[in-house]
Amino acid sequence: MKEGSFLREKIFLGMSLKEYLKSHATLWNFIALIILSFSFYSMAYRLFYGLGPATNLSDTYPWGLWISFDILVGIALAAPGLTVATTVYLFGIKDYKNFAKPAVLSSLLGYIFAVFALMFDLGRYYRVFYVIGWSWGLDSILFLIAWHFFLYILICLIEWSPSFFEWLGKERLKEIFSKFGIWATVFGVIIAGGHQSALGGLFLVAKTKIHPLWYSSLLPLFFLISAIFAGISMVIIESTLSHKFFIDRIKNFQKAEFESKTLGLGKALAIVLILYLLLKLLDLAHYDNWHYLFTSYGYLYLFENVGFVFIPIMLLIFSIKLKKASVVRVSAFIVALGVLLNRFNVSLIAYNWYIPFKEKYYPTWMEISLSLGIVTLIILFYRFIVRRMAILH
């Protein structure tokens, strides 16, 4: 390979193919390779043999792990683009400018791979474009989501494209797309707010199927608010990991400044969590669901809301008082797990709650491995881009 060729400079980080492959022969990459091979096997199996043999989906449980994890959890955790881009571009809080680009990138990857995973869940994936230009189901919440996903991916692409064109060395294009950035953010806020709440709205129709502790007219609002705190906690988690693994990519790293910004994010996280908890209490009181609290589903509900909302609030207050950024990081991790638990509860565990546990849906290993593969792909693409483009500085 020629010195200075595009492939060598832009793709192989200035190394020859041999050197490049050698530098990637690590344990983590080996693990990723194993996960991916299982995942690709599952994908192929699903495509050739169908959903029946590949999954444990049934007529009683038409939606399983792929919808719950890849779409509901994935999209909620991919929300940092929304929260951070809004703060930085719209409210002009420039202190957090360094957080914006990685946040936008993770949103972009999160959405693209969520839609990619969805292709395996759709029975006739090759018809997915029907919803965009062929036949419109205007009364469907899923229609709103499909269109909002489509638009939001475009918005993330526009927000990310300056970094991309900079990498290619196309300064003029970079300039043009930088100007679109703020407009993309404006529409991004509208679009993201719309579909994050709509994901909760999907379950409004399942009034008789979802346990009363989780079913509420406020489901869309709960999904929206939890997407916001999921977004903030993901920014904290992501920046922590980035600073650990990509420290060489960050110019002029100042630890004290980074710690104080993490604490700032922690404050925002605590405020949104408190708002959420208050609304949850209002919801409990409004539907007069107290008597469900001491049933098995009640314990699950308490586990979710005390363990993953109330306790993180306490931890965050404590960490802000004592100025301990490390505790903010732990809390952010708990909060993100809580969002995962919440989405699983609404869409799987509290769904068809009257069915005995042993007849409920459990994913097959193929469903799990496909989802793990999607996560791995997101991480690998994130790493690939961060190492090449000006994302972290």
Add this chain to the structure above:
Amino acid sequence: MLLRMNRRDFLKKALTITGLTLMGGKAFSEPSSYSTGNKANRKNWEKYEIIKARGINLEEPYAILLDLTRCIGCRRCEWACNEWNKNPNKPLKEFEESKDKKPSVFDKNRRTHAGEFTVVNRFYEGKNPIYVKKQCMHCLDPACLSACFVNAFKKTDYGSVLYNPSLCVGCRYCMIACPFDIPAYEYYDPLTPQITKCTMCFDRITENKLPACVEICPADAMNFGKRSEILRLAYERIHNNSGRYIQHIYGEYEAGGTSWLYISGTDFEKLGFPKLDKTPIPQLSKNFLFTVKVLEIVAAAPLVWTAYYMISKSKKG
């Protein structure tokens, strides 16, 4: 057909080999779950297109009254449904004998599956068995229809809710939305799976024939006719035999009203019917969609203003 059979056999083998049958495969213990290649959908949809082109307007949609106190549990309706709709079937005798057999299909509460548009379940009040036929209720304002993001369902003038297999993307949101758990899916078709459900025998009622299940019923448990007449019949029957029936016509108002109406001597909740109020299910999502759109429009103004403000500020700065 041969090809399909081969594929099904192959799938079963593949399942055993990969050990998937051990993992919660209970949901698929009903053989009808494996059914693929539904023909009723396309046939009925084509019929609907022809009728639409002819422009026939019906004054009033049809409905069916099912009198649970009359049903004897012979399961002939299941057989006739499979027969007419070309679903996998068994000899009629096997259906009829399950009432007295032990163990029996009635031991388990069943639901509709890919190759089974209607099922009869058995409940007990004291020692007396009560048989409950289950099929698509053909809601007046169907949840499946409003849930579909490509508009693949149609509520026809005849009362039938029909499914268009050439639009469906296979998201299965209709199955989530249906309060009666009716739409089933061809999970074992890797390439062209369809939603399957009762069509109210659209291809029969449009030719002045009774639905297959109604026609075969030996106990006269079902009556087919215009919805208002059917409702009147239900009221009359309850009124004239006050000891025999409870004062409730299930489907008159449930989820905004359905085309299948049930009368019974036992509380419907004890017979596996979901407790629903008068609100049509689509209303739940329509309210939300309206709110979202309003909020998106309202939010647009201040956001655009902020963007302008930030741009002008950065230019000055």
